[in-house]
């Protein structure tokens with residue numbers, strides 16, 4: 001499948017390439033628990049409910065398109081990750097997947113830590129009361145102002161991404177009369193995606209410092225010398241939507257090798273390693289993600305084995321799941337508009353949102369599923385492509401899926417597993433008003449990020 005990304009989606013000529021779809025599911029009305037959040041079900045009338053609330057009522061109250069986030073499921077996933085990794089490891093939720101003040105409070109209450117990668121993500125986290133020492137600050141181009149803010153706030157760790165940044169952070173910390181705990185982000189030469197990974201010696205990418213050619217060792221050498229820094233560990237993040245642990249195995253082995261070199265050269269055993277995020281979720285019924293406890297066991301076995309081979313004490317492990325926590329907790333609710341059957345091809349179903357609320361299909365050829373949720377239907381399955389209302393033929397939400405043939409304008413359809421990288425990557429293309437995020441729990445629903453309004457847009461446009 002093509003990974004070429006045009007900023008506005010696939011090139012026009014790419015749009016009608018052969019899709020990927022299997023046979024229609026046996027029952028179009030069934031809701032696969034793999035892709036829907038835990039409180040989603042159909043009521044007696046056949047309507048989808050989340051947290052006990054019917055989608056027609058939710059649509060009436062909050063409008064469409066809108067993201068509905070299952071708070072019960074979100075909190076359960078936080079607990080599952082925290083429990084799986086236990087006391088000897090730290091789970092950092094990657095805020096870039098979806099960040100809001102309510103989410104920060106939930107994370108805090110459930111005992112998780114938080115990754116941020118901009119000054120404004122940091123501001124959101126601090127504003128919502130996340131203790132600074134539980135925040136990690138990432139990014140390949142942190143500004144001096146951002147670094148200063150993070151050091152002043154007392155963030156628990158800054159993940160250093162370049163030689164220049166090592167000096168910059170040390171200098172700012174010293175100026176502020178403090179010592180900043182830090183990790184060095186290394187690139188281990190592993191690129192992992194879904195079921196595959198590529199291991200190479202060199203990496204052509206903007207993040208981190210290469211292990212190759214002794215560069216990461218040199219970075220450690222410099223960081224250990226600087227008074228403003230306390231180097232506590234090595235960080236590696238290898239990809240996204242990963243199902244296969246083999247990439248982590250190679251990455252952990254290479255990171256542990258570096259720890260051993262550091263011990264041999266400096267007599268210092270760095271106490272921590274951070275293996276990053278990227279754990280996969282089910283977007284369709286064909287995906288089979290691992291449970292947090294399986295991932296925790298696998299990672300800890302890998303690290304223990306590599307360390308004992310190198311004669312090192314096993315370091316404290318951090319992980320940074322973003323998608324794996326928030327992704328499955330939300331769905332996007334749309335109202336069906338124009339329906340256009342193309343004889344011998346497929347039926348185009350247009351919804352009232354599109355690439356402005358979910359850019360992932362256009363950007364990464366991401367796959368999603370979709371269901372009719374305002375009612376059930378016994379009609380035959382029809383092959384559809386769910387598209388948005390934007391002026392761009394790459395504006396596709398679900399490339400290939402089946403919906404009942406009696407689908408009609410005004411029906412509500414929902415795309416599950418849109419909790420991660422949808423609202424956080426939403427845009428105002430065509431002056432779309434970005435949809436709200438509504439948290440649902442135990443029969444009540446409340447807006448945690450409100451819908452943008454025309455006034456919001458016009459206020460930014462100063463004329």
Ligand SMILES: *Cc1c(COP(=O)(O)O)cnc(C)c1O
Pocket residue numbers: 094096097115138237239240241276277278279320321322323324420
């Ligand atoms: C994006 C990112 C994550 C989270 O990735 P997910 O695929 O959402 O789990 C974690 N750590 C770093 C450094 C990242 O850049």
